[in-house]
Amino acid sequence: MSSVLRKPVRLGLTPSDIHTNTDLRLHNTLSLPAKAEFFATFHSVPELLSILRWTEQHELPLRILGGGSNVLMRPLVSGVVLRSGMRAIQPLNNDGSHCWVAVDAGVNWHDWVVASRTWGFGLENLALIPGTVGASPIQNIGAYGVEVADCIEHVEGIQRSTQQWHRWSANDCRFGYRDSLFKHELADDVIITRVVFRLSKHFQPTLSYGPLQSLQEQHDLTPEQLVDAICRIRRSKLPDPASIPNAGSFFKNPLVSNQVAQSLLQQYPTMPVYWQPNNQAKLAAGWLIEQVGWRGRGLSHAKMHDQQALVLTTDGNASLADVEALQVAVQGAVMSQFSVTLEPEPQYFG
Numbered sequence: 001m002s003s004v005l006r007k008p009v010r011l012g013l014t015p016s017d018i019h020t021n022t023d024l025r026l027h028n029t030l031s032l033p034a035k036a037e038f039f040a041t042f043h044s045v046p047e048l049l050s051i052l053r054w055t056e057q058h059e060l061p062l063r064i065l066g067g068g069s070n071v072l073m074r075p076l077v078s079g080v081v082l083r084s085g086m087r088a089i090q091p092l093n094n095d096g097s098h099c100w101v102a103v104d105a106g107v108n109w110h111d112w113v114v115a116s117r118t119w120g121f122g123l124e125n126l127a128l129i130p131g132t133v134g135a136s137p138i139q140n141i142g143a144y145g146v147e148v149a150d151c152i153e154h155v156e157g158i159q160r161s162t163q164q165w166h167r168w169s170a171n172d173c174r175f176g177y178r179d180s181l182f183k184h185e186l187a188d189d190v191i192i193t194r195v196v197f198r199l200s201k202h203f204q205p206t207l208s209y210g211p212l213q214s215l216q217e218q219h220d221l222t223p224e225q226l227v228d229a230i231c232r233i234r235r236s237k238l239p240d241p242a243s244i245p246n247a248g249s250f251f252k253n254p255l256v257s258n259q260v261a262q263s264l265l266q267q268y269p270t271m272p273v274y275w276q277p278n279n280q281a282k283l284a285a286g287w288l289i290e291q292v293g294w295r296g297r298g299l300s301h302a303k304m305h306d307q308q309a310l311v312l313t314t315d316g317n318a319s320l321a322d323v324e325a326l327q328v329a330v331q332g333a334v335m336s337q338f339s340v341t342l343e344p345e346p347q348y349f350g
């Protein structure tokens, strides 16, 4: 590939739409040092299509980035890093019990949660999760007893391998715990352009999660009060990436068989266990990490957070290798004491 071919002017876009050799440190919440060969933002579907055509013509790799709050950025991202600058929210339909609203991928997730109450309810427990609407189906974001899958009608986007616009129903998306079709068969093949949500017209709060149970007594609880309570809980445990770089939970909570969970409980009777359908049990990775002594401990520029051992933080000067070294050390300690595998939640980017 000649470097001449890679000049952004060939995209036929204005210079403000595409940048070369872009610093990605501010585009990932772990603040890992990285550069993108090209960095483009699309503001309309035609603009997206023209970037895709140019990328295909020149056989460049392409990856789409949201807020960078769930990625492990590699130091050099070759080809095009694409971002959605589309930010419309459009109510579509209303049947008295539900309202359907289409939200562009580039909308900030928390802004959408706050705005959603204009049309309906269901997203309150997902307040303050960083990132964009477009990324929310990728790992089926979840918190405090709710997953985004509960409110998704369908996902719209462009499938690069077929060059077709496509609509995936919630069923097609095969949502699971921190999982979807977009992490498997369709990994890196889909550019989600918007998500259609189905919101309930009746506020039926989910208050099963421990610290929320006290709100069950409050019969006049409003959606605003629930959002405020969620924000308070999150701020007390989770570091703000603006001051302490992190990507939220660094590992998923491991799913094991009932039998494994029972046998661990015999040895560790205080271990938290969340019993699941299909003979499975979810363990609390934060608890496991704390037990093996990594809470508040680190290596080089990376550390497991003092208030929440599941959150890996950096001091802003960590390299990807520093993060990986800590990941391996923590995984090894948990494996050797509990024989449980911890799988990272953030995905490699680049």
Ligand code: FAD
Pocket (backbone or CB within 6 Å): 029, 063, 064, 065, 066, 067, 068, 069, 070, 071, 084, 105, 129, 130, 131, 132, 133, 134, 135, 136, 138, 139, 140, 141, 142, 143, 190, 191, 192, 193, 238, 239, 240, 241, 246, 247, 248, 249, 347
């Ligand atoms: P990015 O990190 O930019 O991207 C994540 C992945 O999605 C990448 O593979 C990317 O290629 C892909 N992607 C992004 N946009 C698109 C698109 N338009 N089309 C196709 N693919 C796309 N997660 C939870 O589930 N629950 C939590 O409670 C939670 N708390 C967090 C707290 C903190 C402090 C932090 C830093 C993170 C937390 N997270 C949580 C993780 C993260 O916020 C979510 O995974 C979020 O959805 C990532 O959004 P993003 O826009 O930053 O995606």
Ligand code: EPU
Pocket (backbone or CB within 6 Å): 142, 143, 144, 145, 237, 247, 248, 249, 250, 251, 252, 253, 272, 284, 285, 286, 287, 288, 290, 295, 307, 308, 309, 310, 345
């Ligand atoms: N715990 C410890 N020590 C710790 C951390 C946790 O003992 O250092 C114990 C807690 O006492 C509790 C249990 O572990 O008994 C679970 O902790 P918590 O309620 O804080 O939730 P979590 O399992 O650590 C998960 C999600 C979060 C989500 C919260 C709230 C995963 C991987 N993480 O965390 O999601 O916000 O529940 O629902 O499922 C994310 O995905 O990035 C994320 C932040």
